[in-house]
Amino acid sequence: MTQASTATLGNDAISSDAINHDAIDNDYVRQLDRRHVFHSWSAQATLDPLVIAGGSGCRVWDYAGKEYLDFSSQLVNTNIGHQHPKVIAAIQAQAGALATVAPAHANLARGEAAKRILARAPQGFEKVFFTNAGADANENAIRMARAYTGRDKILSAYRSYHGNTGAAIAATGDPRRIPNEFARGHAHFFNPYLYRSDFWAGDEQQECERALQHLQRVIECEGPGAIAAILLESVPGTAGVLIPPKGYLEGVRRLADHYGILLIFDEVMAGFGRTGRWFAFEHFGVSPDLIVFAKGVNSGYVPAGGVIVSAPICRHFDDQMFYGGLTYSGHPLAMAAIVASLDAMAEEGIVDNADRVGNGALAKGLSQLASDHAIIGETRGVGVFHALELVSDRTSRAPLPGAEMAKIKRALIDKGLLPFVVENRIHVTPPCIVNEAEVAQGLAILDEVLGAAS
Template identity: 75%
Template sequence: MSTPVSNDYVYALDREFVFHSWSTQGALNPLVIAGGQGCTLWDYDGREYLDFSSQLVNTNIGHQHPKVIAAIVEQASSLVTVAPATANLMRGEAAKRILARAPSHFGKVFFTNAGADANENAMRMARLFTGRDKILSAYRSYHGSTGAAIVATGDPRRVPNEFARGHVHFFNPYLFRSEFHATNEQEECERALQHLRRVIECEGPAAIAAILLESIPGTAGILVPPKGYLAGVRALADEYGILVILDEVMAGFGRTGSWLALDHFDIVPDLICFAKGVNSGYVPAGGVMISKPIAEYFDHHFFPGGLTYSGHPLAMAAIVATLDVMAEEGIVDNARQIGHEVLGPGLQALAAKYPLIGEARGIGLFWALEFISDRKLKTPLAAPLMGQMKAAFQARGLLTFIVENRLHVVPPCIVNAAQVEEALGIFDEVIGEFSGGYMR
């Protein structure tokens, strides 16, 4: 007789056999999830959770969208897999739809399995195209956990993984914790650009292949760049013959209330990396959008890179269906409207109400609350307290995405006003409980 499926059985199975990422294995207590629909998940006991994490900020169209599931099933019935060297209908249709959302001078898509290997291959293309070696990226960034991507990443997780060469970091704008003694967004922008210029000069412009930036740094704290910053980066890159790679893995495909986050800014990059929201994570997929000059270079120069599952038919079918659904159902517009009219104002009201919140910042459905224990010193709220807060949200049926002292508020882009109000009520209740004893 087979063992009945239950929360206890799935939990025991996981703890005995599964090795988890970014974890000390013995301290884990994973949540059991049995199914989902839209913005809701549930376990085997029927306990429901409102998903305000979008898992890892990727389920932009919510869980189990019927049209995308149907597209995956239809593709599975005709061709489950095929080598990347072949021509495949879904692969071509996916690339066509992706490029329709890119700046006009983009011409090709190289498909990968996720965002990390998208960044890996974008850096590879930049080095080959320019004949230069160095990649500049920000300290406040996350670009993936593969070889070069984790070294390009700025956060401390890169330190035990620094095996790749040719990476240099700089400080990107973050007015709340300014590295430049700035008092307003204009000063922060100007001084961050001057800092970047000096890094370029000191590293040797002729040695630098590309500047790699998240359009809006996500895991680092949803740091919306000040007006003029990305345009300034582009101008610096042009001055020195350096390429610009924008990492849209987390911020792209509806998350910010536009198709791509770069649409909010005056910048046209040379390469764009994507993953996550392009098919809501239903089947692993990522890729690099390649501008025409770089694509044409490789018409006559060998590209030394490839992946067995590049452009996997099931992933491509999921991309085609996801992008079609997003257009048909106005999901990008919903993200913009709900973010502007409901979520953003609600989070800003919480920040005004509770001194425990140092800042609320974001755009579309891409927001963060930064928690502090001392308003004068802006001391980050301690990690154990953030863990307790996360547990309190979960106990009330709300799944959240917490990094260090930040609560990232990133529901699926299909979320409605009532669901946002429900989450805001839980935030209010829990933050109110925590505000009593941890603030100076």
């Protein structure tokens, strides 16, 4: 803590009266965090968190005024950017009128939020069940599928992330599920990933055909009559921004229909503008039975998620109890943020911007980086949802080791770019409002750092 800060750290709680907010600095906030905050997905002793004091648009900054271009959208959620004035004003206005209310009551903000979400959903969806985030949205979609079908099993992909609550983490495919597999009735399958094909495929068509054949065998072996739902990220995000090959999601839909299995699309990361469409599955001409959302629906300004429910499932629960609920289902502040976010996204053409800039300047620039730097094995993505897969050798495709990735991440941050780094990948996911000048700035930093790393 610097001499300038008059706030003090002690074992007792710090009252707001004891802090001179004008004197707060990076060192004080970092020490406060390390003394009192238990971080997720981390061994606690060696953490050195980046301090963020404020943000606007595609940029954030610390207390010393150092600015970062946010090419991570935090956890790929600030689709509308930081501190959008219309969303902030809507939250403030709602707090002044009704800050909280029990979910059994009707309230205007929740009704308006549901109406706007359904206006973007495919035909045949009738209602929205609101949750606190994406994980519990997946939990409740699974619960609905089991209640509707009378079956128990959930199939999901090994390359996936669905959240950190009980059934959501068991449905997750990545290794974080292994210490947390306490929920019942989950089985996994390999989804398509041509660059590291599990099916010895030589092209996209082969990868699609063999992945679908594999899924069919898993369904047969797990017992079609035992499977309630297939849960899939429309475009797997944390697993690597894996764009499904042409025909794959259509094939999954056909298999689900053939065996009477529900299809759930997890759009938590890919939805609400991220891929240059309101929903990522629109790129593939396929509609699920349940849609899970969170993150981008209001850029995480106030935590919110939910399940968009199709008509047949709605009808089932007209006279059957739904055994699920949350104290903060449809919290008024979160709902006001959704209404303002979706209105602003429509009025300002933000989804179109993600399509134009993401599939234009950003995609072209990343492709050029891949041509210029042998450390990039592959670049892939759509809209403002891309990944650079880094390798130590292009021929063997050996992933770049973790120690090297840590150095690259540190160098990017030092040069003012906030990245989203997962394993051997840099996920390039700026807010949907990003402009071409900001894209050029971010690409220039990536070019410099990857050039040095090569």
